[in-house]
Amino acid sequence: MxxxxxxxxxTDELLxxxxxxxxxxxxxxxxxxxxxxxxxxxxxxxxxxxxAKGIEQAGVxxxxxxxxAAALMHxxxxxxxxxxxxxxxEIGRQICLRNHFEEIADIVREHVIFKDYELDGDYSEKExxxxxxxxxxxxxxxxxxxxxxxxxxxxxxxQQDLCRRIKKNFKLCAKVEKxxxxxxxxRPESLSRLVEKEEIMLNI
Numbered sequence: 001m002x003x004x005x006x007x008x009x010x011t012d013e014l015l016x017x018x019x020x021x022x023x024x025x026x027x028x029x030x031x032x033x034x035x036x037x038x039x040x041x042x043x044x045x046x047x048x049x050x051x052a053k054g055i056e057q058a059g060v061x062x063x064x065x066x067x068x069a070a071a072l073m074h075x076x077x078x079x080x081x082x083x084x085x086x087x088x089x090e091i092g093r094q095i096c097l098r099n100h101f102e103e104i105a106d107i108v109r110e111h112v113i114f115k116d117y118e119l120d121g122d123y124s125e126k127e128x129x130x131x132x133x134x135x136x137x138x139x140x141x142x143x144x145x146x147x148x149x150x151x152x153x154x155x156x157x158x159q160q161d162l163c164r165r166i167k168k169n170f171k172l173c174a175k176v177e178k179x180x181x182x183x184x185x186x187r188p189e190s191l192s193r194l195v196e197k198e199e200i201m202l203n204i
Contacts, residue, residue, distance in 0.1 A: 012100040018065050024072040031095060032079045039139040045071035046195045047132035047141070051180060052125065058183040060123045067125040070107035071132055077108075112169075119175055123183065131176050141192045144174055 019027065028038055048071035052064040078092030089109050096105035107126045109115065111133050117126070134147050142150075148170045154164040177188060186194060 002031065015103055018063070019069050019073065019099070019101050020065075021068065021072065021105070021113055022070055027073065027076060027095070027099065031076055033076065034079060036138065037075050037078050041072050041075055043136045043139050043141065043195070044074060044129070044132045047071070047135055047191055048125075048128050050191070050194055050197075051128050052183060054184040054186070055123055055128075055180065058185075060183060062123055063125055066103055066107075067128045069101075070111075070125055070129045073101070073104060074108050074111040074129055074133060104176070119172070119179065123180070127176050128180065131180060134170070134173050135188075135191060141195060143188070144170060144177065148178040152187075171189065 003179050018184070028041075033041070038203075045068050048067045049064060052062050052067035055062050056064060073092065073096065074096050075088065075092065077086075077088040077093075080086070080090035080091050089112055091108035094106045096102070096108055104125075106115075110126055111129050114130065119160050134144060135141055137147055148167070151166055151170075152163055156166060181188060
C-alpha cells in the first residue's frame, strides 16, 4: 500500500516521513536552494530546534526532529518560485510529498500564513516553524517588530489591504510567541545568544 494512503504504523516508519538533517541539505542541493536562502533556513532551524527542545523539556509532546526538518525545508520551493512563479509554500509542500515527507509537508505549506490553526489548540511543530521564520531577517535574528517593518517595506508596496493582512498575520504571530514562551525558561530577547549553541552545520 502506498505510504501516503495510510498512517505510519510505528516510530521508525514515522521518522522515515521526516527527513534527517543530512537529507535536508541534500535536498537543498537537489532543488538548487540559493546560498542566502540556505543560510536563512539554517538560522530558522536553530530557533525552531531550541524552542522545540525547551517545550519538550517542559513536558509537552513535541517532535524536535520534525520541527528542525520542517524549518530547514520551509523555503525549499523558493528557487522554483523565483524562476517560474507560483507560491513557494505550495511548491515546497509538493516537493515534500514527492519525496514522501508527509509529516512536514503541511508545516512547509503554512510557514507564512496558517491555513488551519487554533491558538488554543495543542502545541505543535507548525506554530514553532511559523514563529521561527518570522524572527529571522535574511540570516539575522530580529524581533517581530523589526521583521514586520522589513516585510511591509519589502512587500507592502503601499497597498493598504496587503499591509493590513501582513499586520494581522504578525498580530497572530505575537500571540503565538506569547503561547510558546509560557512553556520556555527563557525570553524571546535571549534567542540570539542561545541559538549560537545549536549545532546545525551548513555543510554535512
